[in-house]
Amino acid sequence: xxxxxxxxxxxxxxxxxxxxxxxxxxxxxxxxxxxxxxxxxxxxxxxxxxxxxxxxxxxxxxxxxxxxxxxxxxxxxxxxxxxxxxxxxxxxxxxxxxxxxxxxxxxxxxxxxxxxxxxxxxxxxxxxxxxxxxxxxxxxxxxxxxxxxxxxxxxxxxxxxxxxxxxxxxxxx
Amino acid sequence: xxxxxxxxxxxxxxxxxxxxxxxxxxxxxxxxxxxxxxxxxxxxxxxxxxxxxxxxxxxxxxxxxxxxxxxxxxxxxxxxxxxxxxxxxxxxxxxxxxxxxxxxxxxxxxxxxxxxxxxxxxxxxxxxxxxxxxxxxxxxxxxxxxxxxxxxxxxxxxxxxxxxxxxxxxxxxxxxxxxxxxxxxxxxxxxxxxxxxxxxxxxxxxxxxxxxxxxxxxxxxxxxxxxxxxxxxxxxxxxxxxxxxxxxxxxxxxxxxxxxxxxxxxxxxxxxxxxxxxxxxxxxxxxxxxxxxxxxxxxxxxxxxxxxxxxxxxxxxxxxxxxxxxxxxxxxxxxxxxxxxxxxxxxxxxxxxxxxxxxxxxxxxxxxxxxxxxxxxxxxxxxxxxxxxxxxxxxxxxxxxxxxxxxxxxxxxxxxxxxxxxxxxxxxxxxxxxxxxxxxxxxxxxxxxxxxxxxxxxxxxxxxxxxxxxxxxxxxxxxxxxxxxxxxxxxxxxxxxxxxxxxxxxxxxxxxxxxxxxxx
Numbered sequence: 245x246x247x248x249x250x251x252x253x254x255x256x257x258x259x260x261x262x263x264x265x266x267x268x269x270x271x272x273x274x275x276x277x278x279x280x281x282x283x284x285x286x287x288x289x290x291x292x293x294x295x296x297x298x299x300x301x302x303x304x305x306x307x308x309x310x311x312x313x314x315x316x317x318x319x320x321x322x323x324x325x326x327x328x329x330x331x332x333x334x335x336x337x338x339x340x341x342x343x344x345x346x347x348x349x350x351x352x353x354x355x356x357x358x359x360x361x362x363x364x365x366x367x368x369x370x371x372x373x374x375x376x377x378x379x380x381x382x383x384x385x386x387x388x389x390x391x392x393x394x395x396x397x398x399x400x401x402x403x404x405x406x407x408x409x410x411x412x413x414x415x416x417x
Numbered sequence: 418x419x420x421x422x423x424x425x426x427x428x429x430x431x432x433x434x435x436x437x438x439x440x441x442x443x444x445x446x447x448x449x450x451x452x453x454x455x456x457x458x459x460x461x462x463x464x465x466x467x468x469x470x471x472x473x474x475x476x477x478x479x480x481x482x483x484x485x486x487x488x489x490x491x492x493x494x495x496x497x498x499x500x501x502x503x504x505x506x507x508x509x510x511x512x513x514x515x516x517x518x519x520x521x522x523x524x525x526x527x528x529x530x531x532x533x534x535x536x537x538x539x540x541x542x543x544x545x546x547x548x549x550x551x552x553x554x555x556x557x558x559x560x561x562x563x564x565x566x567x568x569x570x571x572x573x574x575x576x577x578x579x580x581x582x583x584x585x586x587x588x589x590x591x592x593x594x595x596x597x598x599x600x601x602x603x604x605x606x607x608x609x610x611x612x613x614x615x616x617x618x619x620x621x622x623x624x625x626x627x628x629x630x631x632x633x634x635x636x637x638x639x640x641x642x643x644x645x646x647x648x649x650x651x652x653x654x655x656x657x658x659x660x661x662x663x664x665x666x667x668x669x670x671x672x673x674x675x676x677x678x679x680x681x682x683x684x685x686x687x688x689x690x691x692x693x694x695x696x697x698x699x700x701x702x703x704x705x706x707x708x709x710x711x712x713x714x715x716x717x718x719x720x721x722x723x724x725x726x727x728x729x730x731x732x733x734x735x736x737x738x739x740x741x742x743x744x745x746x747x748x749x750x751x752x753x754x755x756x757x758x759x760x761x762x763x764x765x766x767x768x769x770x771x772x773x774x775x776x777x778x779x780x781x782x783x784x785x786x787x788x789x790x791x792x793x794x795x796x797x798x799x800x801x802x803x804x805x806x807x808x809x810x811x812x813x814x815x816x817x818x819x820x821x822x823x824x825x826x827x828x829x830x831x832x833x834x835x836x837x838x839x840x841x842x843x844x845x846x847x848x849x850x851x852x853x854x855x856x857x858x859x860x861x862x863x864x865x866x867x868x869x870x871x872x873x874x875x876x877x878x879x880x881x882x883x884x885x886x887x888x889x890x891x892x893x894x895x896x897x898x899x900x901x902x903x904x905x906x907x908x909x910x911x912x913x914x915x916x917x918x919x920x921x922x923x924x925x926x927x928x929x930x931x932x933x934x935x936x937x
Contacts, residue, residue: 275591310619393491
């Protein structure tokens with residue numbers, strides 16, 4: 245890895261007009277809906293309010309402050325986790341170019357292009373370390389699917405290798 | 418890291434308890450310069466064992482390691498927040514340890530510059546883990562109590578951050594198909610514990626902040642002459658303190674369910690009943706706090722309510738005990754070390770539960786309040802109960818965590834030494850309590866000498882058991898016998914056993930999709 249830097253959004257090559265051979269859209273899995281989050285927070289707030297009503301008047305303010313921090317913290321954590329779940333990565337494999345479109349939770353996006361003929365898909369899965377999936381080409385590389393589990397990365401790597409091989413065949417090189 | 422930290426906390430807290438038992442081995446003062454030092458030891462022992470041993474191991478250690486694995490999440494929702502939660506704990510423990518060496522109730526000179534001037538008579542906070550005012554305010558003018566309070570603040574902040582992390586992870590990052598009703602009971606127990614912490618810790622934080630301002634900023638929340646109420650602190654403390662008992666033991670409930678099911682080679686009996694029994698224990702645990710205060714002048718009607726509410730808790734607890742027994746009934750039972758510790762827990766918790774039902778009676782509690790009967794009761798439930806679940810979990814998951822198999826003979830020796838040791842320590846304390854021996858005293862009349870001697874020998878036997886535990890760890894790492902992915906065979910059905918041992922940092926070789934109707 246030494247001496248190899250990640251590709252930046254400005255390093256874009258020319259856009260090819262060929263239709264994609266395959267397209268992968270990646271996003272983090274979340275198991276709770278927004279309604280569920282609201283329900284949990286409402287339940288917790290109601291419980292805290294009920295507990296506060298039992299507290300003597302003298303102690304209500306300090307206890308309420310602590311409860312507000314705790315429940316507010318949970319609400320913030322839910323929000324952050326949900327927001328992080330909005331991140332997506334789209335991988336388009338075309339005959340000439342493999343394009344990665346990364347959309348951040350805030351709505352901003354970055355795009356990265358690799359030449360289909362040269363790009364390699366590298367899955368590094370060392371025992372005791374997190375696996376990483378990289379696209380590598382001519383001394384530059386890009387990490388993708390960071391929010392996926394190793395199993396999903398493995399699946400993605402296999403599918404991308406197949407799609408890239410197929411795209412190279414389409415181009416007739 | 419949580420588990421290693423808990424071991425350090427356990428060694429420090431355990432040594433303090435050995436000090437206490439050595440002092441109580443015979444009437445009169447043997448080792449301590451004065452009774453205050455004895456109280457400092459009991460305070461340190463209680464706080465360290467609760468906040469720096471049991472909670473970091475069961476909730477922090479096993480929770481962080483196995484809850485994400487069991488729900489099929491790659492990791493906790495907020496790994497950095499997890500890191501902060503952990504590093505707050507050593508800081509908190511350091512503050513608590515500092516409190517042992519600064520002035521508390523009086524003069525304190527460690528004699529570092531001039532050994533001749535050494536005076537330890539007023540060092541440390543001798544306020545008990547309950548820190549009742551006015552003992553913790555006017556009774557301890559030195560900074561030791563302030564250090565202890567700040568330590569609790571940090572430990573509380575750590576627990577709140579952990580709770581937020583667990584709730585977010587368990588609700589939001591379960592694998593597809595892992596509905597709440599298919600979730601392993603250990604995850605249920607962690608989730609309920611996280612809710613209990615989130616609701617109860619603000620009360621403790623408020624109470625000790627008020628204590629801090631009473632001590633340092635002239636407020637009078639707990640001073641009657643200034644319009645405050647000393648009983649207010651007791652209410653606030655126990656409003657936190659009683660749910661804290663369940664915070665300590667609930668992860669153990671979840672854990673033991675897995676151990677018993679695995680070594681009975683049967684699914685847990687009454688899964689939903691077990692899950693909702695924990696919910697019920699958590700909910701009812703919030704409305705029984707004043708059973709710790711029967712002698713504080715509550716009206717008869719209030720006492721009657723708390724007697725009733727406290728006894729109600731026996732119902733979901735009984736559901737759990739009987740479900741564990743029903744799980745074993747007709748099962749293909751095996752008795753390796755984790756199962757022995759799980760059965761030991763069921764026995765100890767049942768003994769503690771029975772004495773708890775007795776103490777729930779306000780009339781009986783009048784006689785037994787603040788005696789060694791209470792000490793025996795709460796050690797059987799939240800101390801020994803939690804400790805045995807902790808060891809059950811340790812031996813159950815050690816092959817998964819380390820990749821190595823532990824030495825079964827040493828494990829069983831550890832169990833029997835500990836089981837005999839703790840029973841020898843605490844069972845005689847029932848007799849001492851019934852005979853009227855009060856707790857929190859360094860000395861006692863000769864009439865109590867016999868059972869105290871037995872109790873102290875039991876403590877030493879438990880210490881030998883602890884040495885065998887560490888020997889077992891060293892032997893496992895020296896022998897390096899590979900454990901395999903699932904050393905327990907067909908009975909171990911939860912997701913962590915589908916992974917390699919030890920699991921990689923980010924977890925699943927094949928993404929778990931839970932389509933099976935069976936629960937775990």
